Amino acid sequence: MKFVCYKEFDDPLEPSYPGVLYKGKTLPLARLVSVAEAFHPRGASVPTDINQVLEQLPFYAAMVKELEKNKTIDLIWQEVGVTLTAPLPRPNRILAIGRNYAEHAAEMGNEAPSEPIVFQKASSSVIAHGQPIVLPPHAGRIDYEGELAVVLGAGGKNVPEAEAMSLVAGYTLINDVTARDEQKRAIARSLPWFLSKSYDTFGPLGPCIVSKDEIKDPHALTLTLSVNDEVKQQASTGDMLFSIPKLISYLSRHMALEAGDVIATGTPPGVGPLHAGDVVQVHIREIGTLSSPVIGEEDLPGSPED
Numbered sequence: 001m002k003f004v005c006y007k008e009f010d011d012p013l014e015p016s017y018p019g020v021l022y023k024g025k026t027l028p029l030a031r032l033v034s035v036a037e038a039f040h041p042r043g044a045s046v047p048t049d050i051n052q053v054l055e056q057l058p059f060y061a062a063m064v065k066e067l068e069k070n071k072t073i074d075l076i077w078q079e080v081g082v083t084l085t086a087p088l089p090r091p092n093r094i095l096a097i098g099r100n101y102a103e104h105a106a107e108m109g110n111e112a113p114s115e116p117i118v119f120q121k122a123s124s125s126v127i128a129h130g131q132p133i134v135l136p137p138h139a140g141r142i143d144y145e146g147e148l149a150v151v152l153g154a155g156g157k158n159v160p161e162a163e164a165m166s167l168v169a170g171y172t173l174i175n176d177v178t179a180r181d182e183q184k185r186a187i188a189r190s191l192p193w194f195l196s197k198s199y200d201t202f203g204p205l206g207p208c209i210v211s212k213d214e215i216k217d218p219h220a221l222t223l224t225l226s227v228n229d230e231v232k233q234q235a236s237t238g239d240m241l242f243s244i245p246k247l248i249s250y251l252s253r254h255m256a257l258e259a260g261d262v263i264a265t266g267t268p269p270g271v272g273p274l275h276a277g278d279v280v281q282v283h284i285r286e287i288g289t290l291s292s293p294v295i296g297e298e299d300l301p302g303s304p305e306d
């Protein structure tokens with residue numbers, strides 16, 4: 001099941017509603033639940049927020065599957081003028097992993113790490129599929145980094161590896177856009193990576209969250225990133241140095257993980273710069289395509305030169 005968030009009026013003040021992608025349509029989850037309850041009352045609450053859904057993702061997925069089975073879902077209509085937002089418009093936290101593919105560590109002149117390198121990326125950097133990455137002036141080289149993102153639907157502290165996957169609700173895609181020159185300067189001065197990873201719009205996320213049940217092995221996915229239709233990164237998620245259960249277990253030894261946390265699992269080799277006018281796409285067949293046009297700050301409506 002592919003879960004999304006959407007707005008009806010594309011108004012910044014309007015909340016994002018949870019929905020389901022079905023046959024190219026965005027169906028309001030509230031309506032699906034109401035109809036499912038009419039057929040088969042279970043006392044399900046109507047979700048108004050994606051975080052409520054994440055915590056009970058298998059429950060809602062099963063409910064929607066039932067409507068698919070009895071064909072009722074085909075009678076449910078999409079709102080007019082639906083705009084997708086990121087499936088988690090403001091993730092609880094983005095916990096990102098650096099150098100989690102040996103070949104990427106090597107291309108940046110680094111050794112493969114012996115334990116995970118973790119940094120945080122500001123949740124405010126998140127943008128939806130289709131929204132532009134805005135290149136800040138004077139920031140130097142800005143790179144794309146296509147990554148598989150793990151979305152947690154449950155929390156936990158000191159989670160053993162063998163139980164770690166029970167925290168996962170589903171998977172999505174992230175482009176961990178990075179101000180590379182700034183990051184290199186920060187590394188040289190032993191400063192954190194946080195700011196170089198956290199510019200506004202540096203976190204394209206989406207287009208949907210695929211529930212865990214639909215991806216048998218998250219370490220057997222082919223991740224592709226292209227710029228202007230030219231493939232720049234292509235790798236199997238099986239090449240990760242630290243697997244998803246290892247990462248969850250490791251992180252949970254430091255902090256209690258929470259539903260709504262997103263783990264950006266690291267980027268494979270082939271990173272490179274973005275320029276205004278580019279279109280960058282992250283793709284995993286089982287999840288979809290996360291596409292972002294790239295613009296300069298001067299191209300923003302309302303900028304002094306506009």
Ligand code: MG
Pocket residue numbers: 096097098145147176264266267
């Ligand atoms: Mg990264």
